[in-house]
Amino acid sequence: MAAPSLSEIVLRCRERLQEGRERCRIQHDAGSRGVQVSARICDLYDDLVLEAWNHACLDHFGGETPRGIALVAHGGFGRRDLAPYSDADMMLITRARSTADAERIAKSLTRDLVDIGLDVGFAMRTPAEACSLSWRDPVIFTSLTESRFVAGSFNIFRSFFESLRRGARRRRSRLIRDLIEARRQEREKWGDTNYLLRPNVKKSRGGLRDIQMIRWIGFARYGEVDLERLLKFGALTDNDYRLIRRAYDFLIRLRNELHFREGRAQDVLDRPTQMAIADAWGYEGGDGMLPVETFMQEYFDVAREVRYASTFFADDNRSRPIISQAVERLLSKRIAQGVRMGPSHIWVEGAYLESFATDLAQVLRFMSMANHHRRRIGHHTWQTIREAMQTRPPTRPDAESIGAFLSLMSRGGRLAPLLRRLHELRIIEQLIPAFRRARGLLQFNAYHKYTVDAHCIRAVEVATDFADEQSAMGRRYRRLKDKTLLHLALLIHDIGKGYDEDHSVVGARIARETGELLELDPGSIEILEWLILKHLAVNTVAFRHDLSDPQIVLSFAKEVGSIRRLELLIVHSVADLAAVGPGVVTDWKMKLVEDLYLRTRRYFETGDLESYDDSVVRDYRAQVKTYLVDEPEQAMSRKLLANAPASMLRRVNSEDLAAQLIEVGRSIDDGEKSLCISQYDPVASAMRYTVVHDQGENRIGVFARVTGAFLSCGLGILRAEIDTLGDIVWDEFWVSDPDYPDEPPLRRIEKVCDRIKHLLDTPEAPLPPQRSTWSLERNRESPQVNILPTKVDFDNETLDRYTILSLFAYDRTGLLYHIARAFSQLHVVLHFAKIDTHLDQVADVFYVSEENGAKLEDYDRQEQVRQALLEVVSGDK
Known part of the structure; x- marks a missing residue:
C-alpha cells in the first residue's frame, strides 16, 4: 500500500490539532483541573508527533524503525504540562554510526511538524554530546532532566538518561549552584518579587519556573524530578508538598487560560486580562474589594507559597563548603540564652529551638537581634520558625511581643527583608x-x-x-x-x-x-x-x-x-x-x-519667606548677567532677565539661560513674535523645546496651539512648565518622539519648531490633524482598568491672584492639547502650569483666571469648567 502524500498528512494533522485544541478549551471552560487539560494537550501533541514519526519511517525506511535512534521529548513537553500553544521541544538521540539515518528522519519530521502548526524546538545529539552540553549549560541541563521517551529505540534512551542521572549526581554541587544562579538572573529580568502587578505566571518569582526548579535540583541531588518521590525521600515536607501541588494546579490552569484567550503562547497576566479572568472564573468582591482584587490576592498567595517552598528547598540542597561552616561555628559566641552568632549568621541552638520557634515574642526579639548585629538568620533556625508559625493559631500579641516588634522597627539595617519574612508568615497582620x-x-x-x-x-x-x-x-x-x-x-x-x-x-x-x-x-x-x-x-x-x-x-x-x-x-x-x-x-x-x-x-x-529667594535668585541673576554684555543690542535680553519670575530661573544652568535670553532678545528686536529653541535632555531621554511668544493682549489659545503643534507631529508631552513675563509667554516642554527614541535628527527638530512658530504667528490658521500612528503593542491597557476617578479641584484659598486648578486623569493621546483647547473655548486665561505625565497618569496643576483677571470663584462657573474638562478626559470632546 502506497504511503499517503505529505500534503495529506499535514492537512489531516492540522485539522486534528485545531479540533483537539478546541476540545481542550471546552474541557478547560467547563472547570477541569489545569493538570488534566495539560495532559490532554500533551496527548494531542504525542499523537501528532507519532504520526509524523511513522510517516518519516515509512517514507525513508519502508515503515521499519531505524536502529540506534530514539526520539525524546524534553522541557515542558517531556514534563507533560504543556499549555495549549506551548513549544514542543524534542531531541533525536543517536549512535554515531546512525547519524545519516537520523538526519533523514530529522529533516522529514521537523518539516511535517512545522507544516502541521506546531512550534518545534529540535536538536540531534549523541548521548555523550547531550550530557556534555548539560554540564556546561544549566538551561540545557534543566530541559534534559525532563526527558521522556517518545519513539525509536528505548535502549538508546535509557542509556542516555541513566548517564545523565549518574553524571548529574556526581556534579550535583556545581549544578545546583549554577541552577540557582541562572534562576536568579531570570527573576531579575521577569520580576524579582512575587508581588508584581503584571506578573509572568511562568518566569516571575513564585511562578511555574520556581516549581520546576525544585524538580531540577531534585534531579541533581536525588536523581528524581517527581515531587511525590522527593516527598518520600524526605526532601520535601508534607506541608510544602501540599502547597506546591495546589499552587501548581492553579498556575497551570491560569496559564492555559492565558493561552486560550490569546490564541497563542502568552504568559504575562496583564491588567485587562486579570479583570476578564476574575469575571469568567466567578470571583466575587466584598468589603470594598473588586472581584479582580480577590482573584489577584489568591494569585499572590499562591506565588508566595511557591517562592518560600522553592527558596527553602534550594537552601536545603545547596552545598556549603565544610570549612566555611566550621569557621562560622568555631568563631561564634553566645549572645543570649540559646542564641549564637558567627561572623555572618545568627542561629538558635538545637536544644532551645523547638520551644523558641513557637513563642512570638522570642521570635521577634531574635529578629531584632539579627537586625541589630546585621547577621543573616541561619537556615535551619528560620525553617523551624517558619514551620512552627504556620501551624500556630493567630492571636492578639501581648505586651512583650509588641515591645519586641517596636524594638525591631527602631533600627534600619536588614529591617525590610525581616519584615518580608514576618509578612509571609502573616505575623505583621497579627500586630x-x-x-x-x-x-x-x-x-x-x-x-x-x-x-x-x-x-x-x-x-x-x-x-x-x-x-x-x-x-x-x-x-x-x-x-x-x-x-x-x-x-x-x-x-x-x-x-x-x-x-x-x-x-x-x-x-x-x-x-x-x-x-x-x-x-x-x-x-x-x-x-x-x-x-x-x-x-x-x-x-x-x-x-x-x-x-x-x-x-x-x-x-x-x-x-x-x-x-x-x-x-x-x-x-x-x-x-x-x-x-x-x-x-x-x-x-x-x-x-x-x-x-x-x-x-x-x-x-x-x-x-x-523672602530671604531664600532674595539671596538665591539674586545670585543666579547675577551669574546669568555675567554672560550678557552692557550694550544696546542686548538691552532686551537684560530686561527679560530682570522680569523673569523665580519659577523660570534655575531650570537650566546660567550659561544656557543667558544664551536663550540673547536669542529671544534678538528675535524680539527683529520683530519676530515667536521663537522655538530645542535641546536634547539626556537625563529625561526627551527633547526639550523652549517656546517663547509675544502674545500681546490676546492671552487666549496660545497654549492650545503649541500643544496642538506637538500633537500634529506625533509627539507626546511628558512634562511642561508654563510662565509669563508680562506679555511674553515662556513655555518649556519635554516631549517623547516615537520615531526617534534617542536624540532626533536636525531635520525633525526644525520641522517641529517650524510647525509651532507657524501656528503661533498665524492664529487664524487651522490646526493640522493629529498624526495617525500604528502601534504594535499587545499589552496596551484597556480603558476598563482605569477605575480611579478623574479629579478636577479648585483652590481659591492659597493664592491671592489666581485660582489653582488641579487635574488628575489617565493619559491618552493628545489629552493636554484637548485640555488647552477647552481652556481657550471657555476663555480661561492660563498664567502658570506644571504638567507631569508618568506612564498612564497625568497630574497637572494650572494657575488660571478669568479674562478680566478675576479668580474662578462662582460655583456655576467652576462646574462649567469641571464638566468641560471631564468631557475632555472621557474622550467625549
Whole structure:
C-alpha cells in the first residue's frame, strides 16, 4: 500500500490539532483541573508527533524503525504540562554510526511538524554530546532532566538518561549552584518579587519556573524530578508538598487560560486580562474589594507559597563548603540564652529551638537581634520558625511581643527583608490587623509596579538604604534619633487603599488604631497619624506648584508645623516615591523636593519667606548677567532677565539661560513674535523645546496651539512648565518622539519648531490633524482598568491672584492639547502650569483666571469648567 502524500498528512494533522485544541478549551471552560487539560494537550501533541514519526519511517525506511535512534521529548513537553500553544521541544538521540539515518528522519519530521502548526524546538545529539552540553549549560541541563521517551529505540534512551542521572549526581554541587544562579538572573529580568502587578505566571518569582526548579535540583541531588518521590525521600515536607501541588494546579490552569484567550503562547497576566479572568472564573468582591482584587490576592498567595517552598528547598540542597561552616561555628559566641552568632549568621541552638520557634515574642526579639548585629538568620533556625508559625493559631500579641516588634522597627539595617519574612508568615497582620487587607492588593495604575503590601515594605527598604548614602537624604535619615515612627509610617502608609474614601484619610484612622494597639504614647500616635494623612503633601506641592510663590511655601509650612516634622515628611516622601518603581525618582523631582525643603526650613529658622529667594535668585541673576554684555543690542535680553519670575530661573544652568535670553532678545528686536529653541535632555531621554511668544493682549489659545503643534507631529508631552513675563509667554516642554527614541535628527527638530512658530504667528490658521500612528503593542491597557476617578479641584484659598486648578486623569493621546483647547473655548486665561505625565497618569496643576483677571470663584462657573474638562478626559470632546 502506497504511503499517503505529505500534503495529506499535514492537512489531516492540522485539522486534528485545531479540533483537539478546541476540545481542550471546552474541557478547560467547563472547570477541569489545569493538570488534566495539560495532559490532554500533551496527548494531542504525542499523537501528532507519532504520526509524523511513522510517516518519516515509512517514507525513508519502508515503515521499519531505524536502529540506534530514539526520539525524546524534553522541557515542558517531556514534563507533560504543556499549555495549549506551548513549544514542543524534542531531541533525536543517536549512535554515531546512525547519524545519516537520523538526519533523514530529522529533516522529514521537523518539516511535517512545522507544516502541521506546531512550534518545534529540535536538536540531534549523541548521548555523550547531550550530557556534555548539560554540564556546561544549566538551561540545557534543566530541559534534559525532563526527558521522556517518545519513539525509536528505548535502549538508546535509557542509556542516555541513566548517564545523565549518574553524571548529574556526581556534579550535583556545581549544578545546583549554577541552577540557582541562572534562576536568579531570570527573576531579575521577569520580576524579582512575587508581588508584581503584571506578573509572568511562568518566569516571575513564585511562578511555574520556581516549581520546576525544585524538580531540577531534585534531579541533581536525588536523581528524581517527581515531587511525590522527593516527598518520600524526605526532601520535601508534607506541608510544602501540599502547597506546591495546589499552587501548581492553579498556575497551570491560569496559564492555559492565558493561552486560550490569546490564541497563542502568552504568559504575562496583564491588567485587562486579570479583570476578564476574575469575571469568567466567578470571583466575587466584598468589603470594598473588586472581584479582580480577590482573584489577584489568591494569585499572590499562591506565588508566595511557591517562592518560600522553592527558596527553602534550594537552601536545603545547596552545598556549603565544610570549612566555611566550621569557621562560622568555631568563631561564634553566645549572645543570649540559646542564641549564637558567627561572623555572618545568627542561629538558635538545637536544644532551645523547638520551644523558641513557637513563642512570638522570642521570635521577634531574635529578629531584632539579627537586625541589630546585621547577621543573616541561619537556615535551619528560620525553617523551624517558619514551620512552627504556620501551624500556630493567630492571636492578639501581648505586651512583650509588641515591645519586641517596636524594638525591631527602631533600627534600619536588614529591617525590610525581616519584615518580608514576618509578612509571609502573616505575623505583621497579627500586630497590625489592617495589614491583612493590603496583602496582594492591586493598585490600578501603571505608575505603581508592586502591590500595596510589597510597595510599603519596599518603601521601608528605600529609607533604610539612605543610611549608607552620602546625600542630603542620607544625612536627614541619620539625624533621626528614633526611626521607629518613620519605619512604621512607611510600613502602613498605603494600607488605606481599596476603600471608597480617600486612602490618606482612611490610612490616618488606621494609623491611630495601630498606634493604640502598639501602645504608643499620645504624642507619637498624633505624629504617626499626621504622617499618613499628609504623606502626599510634598509631592503635591513640589511637583505641581510654583515654589517661588511665598504663599505656596507658607501654606505648606503651616501644614507641617516644625523642622522635626518636615524632616520626617521629606524622608518619608522620597522613600515612598522611590518605592513606586524604577525610574520614578528623577533629578528634576529631587531638585524640586530639595527646593521645597530648603525654603520651608529657612522659613522655620528665620520666619522670612523672602530671604531664600532674595539671596538665591539674586545670585543666579547675577551669574546669568555675567554672560550678557552692557550694550544696546542686548538691552532686551537684560530686561527679560530682570522680569523673569523665580519659577523660570534655575531650570537650566546660567550659561544656557543667558544664551536663550540673547536669542529671544534678538528675535524680539527683529520683530519676530515667536521663537522655538530645542535641546536634547539626556537625563529625561526627551527633547526639550523652549517656546517663547509675544502674545500681546490676546492671552487666549496660545497654549492650545503649541500643544496642538506637538500633537500634529506625533509627539507626546511628558512634562511642561508654563510662565509669563508680562506679555511674553515662556513655555518649556519635554516631549517623547516615537520615531526617534534617542536624540532626533536636525531635520525633525526644525520641522517641529517650524510647525509651532507657524501656528503661533498665524492664529487664524487651522490646526493640522493629529498624526495617525500604528502601534504594535499587545499589552496596551484597556480603558476598563482605569477605575480611579478623574479629579478636577479648585483652590481659591492659597493664592491671592489666581485660582489653582488641579487635574488628575489617565493619559491618552493628545489629552493636554484637548485640555488647552477647552481652556481657550471657555476663555480661561492660563498664567502658570506644571504638567507631569508618568506612564498612564497625568497630574497637572494650572494657575488660571478669568479674562478680566478675576479668580474662578462662582460655583456655576467652576462646574462649567469641571464638566468641560471631564468631557475632555472621557474622550467625549
